[in-house]
Amino acid sequence: MTIHKSGFVNIIGNPNVGKSTLMNALVGEKMSIITSKPQTTRHRIFGLLSEEDYQVVFSDTPGIIDNPSYGMQSSMNKFAFSSFEDADIILFVTDIYEKYTGEEPVIKAINNATVPKYLIVNKIDLDKDNKAAEAAKFWDNIIDFNETFFISADQKTNTDELLNKILIDLPEGPPYYPKDELSDKTERFFVSEIIREKILMLYKQEVPYSCEVSISRFKEEMRNDAPLLMIYADIYVDRKTQKPIIIGKNGDAIKKLGIAAREEIESFFGKHIYLDLNVKIKENWRNDDRMLKHFGYED
Ligand SMILES: Nc1nc2c(ncn2[C@@H]2O[C@H](COP(=O)(O)OP(=O)(O)OP(=O)(O)O)[C@@H](O)[C@H]2O)c(=O)[nH]1
Ligand SMILES: [Mg+2]
Numbered sequence: 001m002t003i004h005k006s007g008f009v010n011i012i013g014n015p016n017v018g019k020s021t022l023m024n025a026l027v028g029e030k031m032s033i034i035t036s037k038p039q040t041t042r043h044r045i046f047g048l049l050s051e052e053d054y055q056v057v058f059s060d061t062p063g064i065i066d067n068p069s070y071g072m073q074s075s076m077n078k079f080a081f082s083s084f085e086d087a088d089i090i091l092f093v094t095d096i097y098e099k100y101t102g103e104e105p106v107i108k109a110i111n112n113a114t115v116p117k118y119l120i121v122n123k124i125d126l127d128k129d130n131k132a133a134e135a136a137k138f139w140d141n142i143i144d145f146n147e148t149f150f151i152s153a154d155q156k157t158n159t160d161e162l163l164n165k166i167l168i169d170l171p172e173g174p175p176y177y178p179k180d181e182l183s184d185k186t187e188r189f190f191v192s193e194i195i196r197e198k199i200l201m202l203y204k205q206e207v208p209y210s211c212e213v214s215i216s217r218f219k220e221e222m223r224n225d226a227p228l229l230m231i232y233a234d235i236y237v238d239r240k241t242q243k244p245i246i247i248g249k250n251g252d253a254i255k256k257l258g259i260a261a262r263e264e265i266e267s268f269f270g271k272h273i274y275l276d277l278n279v280k281i282k283e284n285w286r287n288d289d290r291m292l293k294h295f296g297y298e299d
Helices: 019-027 071-082 105-112 131-140 159-169 187-202 242-247 249-269 289-294
Strands: 005-013 045-051 054-060 089-095 117-122 147-150 212-223 226-237 273-281
Touching (some): 019 089, 019 159, 089 159, 147 159, 187 212, 187 226, 242 249
Parallel strands (some): 005 089, 226 273
Antiparallel strands (some): 045 054, 212 226
């Protein structure tokens, strides 16, 4: 009888080190949005990799925030730290640039974890003077990692080796999800994330961080005798002054946003869509428990 393996492989680390890029590389699909801005990921997102004899549930988490200023950021940290609780394997991701003091709370959490833990030093494609080896030396004195991998999540360098080791350490067990599923998240969630990714890319400074996207309507309808996926999305900003920035002069900015988001949503679903973007003001939503719950953050 062949054995079946399954388990949670939880990806943890600071903002911007490449956690989402790594999960997408391992799953082979774009499950998590990626931008050059820190604090891009705000939720825990599962990406599933299934074959006949295994199912890996990769868990991408928000980057850990040292001093959360908003309820939203505290919730993001909860998502990150909760992933220690159900991990079968921990991937602690850092990059060649990061410096830790050794006192960070995440270090204690990793040291307390009893499951296999790997150190992942990412962005080696940018490593000109052996920073990766320096990082590994630093961590060697602080955490008893089972394995160290020097990778480029972006170029998929050494990610196959990483996956092979994960499959060796993965516990035996039945699949957690149907084998044809790619994520625990809904289509609506992916659409709102694609729009948020484009907001992060197109707007500057605090504006994208003050935005949340909520899908108010998502329905296929007949238009000119052909089915068309109708998507209505609300973009919430947390200050009055931000609404005109999102819209832009003569609506130019939101038009650009709509085009970029529609293109990617169409390629995600492989069909034409109609996208309506509506900007709403919800003062200080990042500290508003009711709104946070509505947007899927924890209390
Ligand atoms: N050169 C290079 N860039 C990378 C690599 N991996 C990720 N990046 C870039 O680093 C930036 C952050 O990547 P993300 O995957 O969004 O990082 P993250 O850790 O998920 O960030 P948060 O969601 O904010 O916590 C993006 O601009 C990526 O393109 C890599 O291996 N090499
Ligand atoms: Mg991310």
